[in-house]
Amino acid sequence: MTRSIGSADLAPAKYAFEIRAEGLEVTVGRRRKAVDGMDLALGTGVHGMLGPNGAGKTTLIRTLATVLHPSGGTLELFGTPLRALADKRELRRRIGYLPQEFGYYKRFTVREFVEYMAWLKEVPGKEVPGAVQRAVERVGLADRADHRLKTLSGGMVRRAGIAQAIVNDPRILLLDEPTVGLDPAQRLRFRELLQQLGLDCCVVVSTHLVEDVAAACTDVVLVAEGRLVFQGSPDELAAAGGPEHVGDSPIERGYSALLAPHSGDRGAW
Numbered sequence: 001m002t003r004s005i006g007s008a009d010l011a012p013a014k015y016a017f018e019i020r021a022e023g024l025e026v027t028v029g030r031r032r033k034a035v036d037g038m039d040l041a042l043g044t045g046v047h048g049m050l051g052p053n054g055a056g057k058t059t060l061i062r063t064l065a066t067v068l069h070p071s072g073g074t075l076e077l078f079g080t081p082l083r084a085l086a087d088k089r090e091l092r093r094r095i096g097y098l099p100q101e102f103g104y105y106k107r108f109t110v111r112e113f114v115e116y117m118a119w120l121k122e123v124p125g126k127e128v129p130g131a132v133q134r135a136v137e138r139v140g141l142a143d144r145a146d147h148r149l150k151t152l153s154g155g156m157v158r159r160a161g162i163a164q165a166i167v168n169d170p171r172i173l174l175l176d177e178p179t180v181g182l183d184p185a186q187r188l189r190f191r192e193l194l195q196q197l198g199l200d201c202c203v204v205v206s207t208h209l210v211e212d213v214a215a216a217c218t219d220v221v222l223v224a225e226g227r228l229v230f231q232g233s234p235d236e237l238a239a240a241g242g243p244e245h246v247g248d249s250p251i252e253r254g255y256s257a258l259l260a261p262h263s264g265d266r267g268a269w
């Protein structure tokens, strides 16, 4: 893979972790703390974020993408503390983000869509065609690059979404439920892509698919009630469970064991 070199790459890295949060709080709606005292330190690698519905995963990812602003605690991206009035443009150039639901013009072709996002990310003009072609190839859409998005399947549109998230060669890549709508073969390809990306990027993937985490992640981040419950390798997560815990695989049993104290009154669901 070729990567364009910018001033940020040449500057000495003064940070140990691309993402670091202490006591992070994010308020949504009127007063709901969807993230409520989160401590997090994430460096290069693939971090799989797991947690039950409503745990705060999307809110956290939107905050890391600088879309939402923290209401308490501290958040550092690339060693830079995020402040309310800070210019976020420089940070956003180095971040890739695939939201759970993303908007696009259906009449755009895949190439036009990814080009447009490259332009928003301020990729230098002369680098755009090559960057777009690489991103589209990496998600296996080269033969559809000039097809309009409205003619593609849901899984292909999601792959176009992944292409726009990586077009600027981000150093932090945030993917919210990226495998929704992908068929089993595409999911296997996607896991390989994640592993490649994680070699020189801090990738955070929110998912409900425990098997994706086991297969493609170097690190698991388990979130419940807006807080970090566990961080460790997939093997360490698996080791937390036993035969008495619910699940079809060791890693699912580990997940159930660690979440049991946080299951509240959700009952059978």
Ligand SMILES: Nc1ncnc2c1ncn2[C@@H]1O[C@H](COP(=O)(O)OP(=O)(O)OP(=O)(O)O)[C@@H](O)[C@H]1O
Residues within 6 Å of the ligand: 028, 029, 030, 032, 033, 034, 051, 052, 053, 054, 055, 056, 057, 058, 059, 060
């Ligand atoms: N704009 C909002 N207004 C009010 N409450 C919100 C808002 N956004 C999120 N919430 C609440 O905050 C909590 C965390 O939501 P979030 O979407 O971050 O969870 P999640 O872990 O991504 O869930 P899921 O796995 O279902 O996608 C939930 O209880 C949700 O209802």
